[in-house]
Amino acid sequence: MLKDCKASNLDIIFIQEMRRLGEGSVSHEGYNVYWSDMKVKHLYGVGIAFISINGIMNISPRLIAIDLMMKGLKLRIVSAYAPTEAKSLANKKSFYRELNKICHVGMDKNRKLLIQCDFNAITSICNKHSSFDGHNMHHDDTFNENGRLLIDFCNRNDLSILNTWFSHPLIHRLTWYSPDGVTRKVYDLSLSGSWIRCFVKDVRTRNSYFHSDHRLLVTKLRTPANKSARFLKKYRKIRPPDLNALSNLTVKEQIIRKIKDTLTTSVSPTQVDEKHNFLMTTLEYAKRSLPKVTNKKHPVPEDYYDDHFKFLITKRKNLRRQPRAEQSVEKMKKLNKEIKRAASKVKSRMLQDKSNEINQAKQNRKVADMWRSAKSHSKIISSNPKAITCPNLAPHFKALSLQSYFTRDF
Template identity: 30%
Template structure:
């Protein structure tokens, strides 16, 4: 937006000043169909591909990502400590085939701001509620709509459920719906004013009409169509047979909140071996921070370093010096004073001689993070080259080869990590090192993040609490 001055036949445009801090996006959301990324093993533990997704989200600085086709049973959570995200999902019961499934991947720094737990309404809808400044809230839905070939009764049920849930949201709350709608809404701006923008894409189909009617009822706007940009920054999925690109993943907001949407665009650079592109939406929403409670952090001494003769001698000499100095200088010989000095002498000598152990909750992916990041960077370079010239017959095989090499290298790194951990655990068991043995067990099975959904549908189900160990 600018101001025009006319001088003769020439128009000169003077740009306004750069936007102030009030216009800077405060919240970055994304929606992504990850059909080929997450698997559901018989053990109920997702594969390490969730770590790759988390690293891609961290690279794009995504705060909350709505994931479609997660394909995991029931409900649960998985924390990725290295990338700083936690995955929550809602899927079908374990007795049914693990199709569909929805979820959120949320930054760990945002989790303390959640006033309520995430609610899994079905295998196609999950929601969360975040507090904003000025006593406002935003309700975010992650959805996965039925495909075009699905029975019409199932489509109607999905939109009826979504309509009921949005109706229950307080009128003052903001609503954001993200996900794979499997619908093409077209670009008929004149017929759907307020719902579609002037920059839509493609033609409308039956699923698109259902989505447009739902948006008209709920006063929602499809933000993908309101920004002028290249078609490659709009389309999210390529049809496997026709090879035509379509726009089927959307970000919907209430019509009155469109002014808070900074930008909605596809990110072609994201690549995690899924056939959908990630849609990123930047919003001018400022999350409300909870006041921090004053608490003393607990630190652990490196007691294992006493096995070294040098460290042990230094500790004994330090402690002996402190005790002798007190015995010569002190005049108070009461038991309380003596005990207080002995305790302080031991603690101070331990801090100086042993030091504190660094808290780490790492798995095989985190411990080899630098090497894995180098591999991902090489694969991303080949992917960018393929995107720059998709018609080149040599670049696509090179990209597939890079993906194959990355996958094989990840398996080798993972197997080596587990082999070393197993040998360490067995050595601790053979030598009677009980502390090292249980530390190794905690490395293999923990840490965990408890997730207790509050939806009535989930109250009688078994909740999974898993980690990123594979």
């Protein structure tokens, strides 16, 4: 097997059903092979073969994990072998508890996770290009108990099934072939978070020339060479859904119809916690179909544009029509700086006018409040409140009414 993997130029190899007693390591064909299995029986067994290593954790006969440093990237890779469908539910839940523990214990914020596992799970999500990221919901036609536990595990830990992010035909997705030559399943899967998913180039199966009923599942991971390039933003920030759109009756009816379709077509769980998670994921899926929040822009009215600002704008338009050269690039940079300075002055003029309007409205409001208060204290007022201004407020009142007003309120 290692000769076949070396001929395929594979750096890290995940092995399930190794069936080698105990825990140990061996070097063969240029690979360092580490395994973890039962001490007495030749059952289960998982292993990892690679060239370099930082730390190894033998969790159980079904789980083994290794911490690696690849070109500045801290990575934890996990090789796992899930119980078959014939095993009890308690045995399956015990496996997922251990797998969930290894995903969190000893994981600092900069360490990323990659899982290669034989899940023995049947789910129609993995048979097509569904782009499952741990959040979106899909109508699952055929699934078994292991498939349900797998989807719940991905939802809890925000893990993506990398097999579903590439548009390969079904023959390049199938990983297990039965000896009868008819039954074929997708059992072997690759899981990771959204950060690692951006650097995965391909996930597909290859023909293996060693004796096994499983085909070789190859995951191509290619990260940038330096650390700073890996943390650059490659995508725009996702805008949140606009909840105010529910005031529109057509949008509201569409959301209600989508929730009803999801609840009727999907199989409802039996336990209370599973019902709660199912309902929350249904509502989250419906919320994502809402229109996104639009960026509210407040442009400056053209009335505030002065002649200098208009001249700079026309000059930049003419410069963009010229052929691109070094001189034009330098001129464009200088011109953009001048336009920014002129635009700040235009905005400051607009804001100054807006602030004056607000102050004037506030002043008129105070005068109106004073008029109502004075009118309630004395009925000897004969002037028009609309004509009152602050400097000429006192002459409109008689001496007695002003004296009683200011002594009571001030």
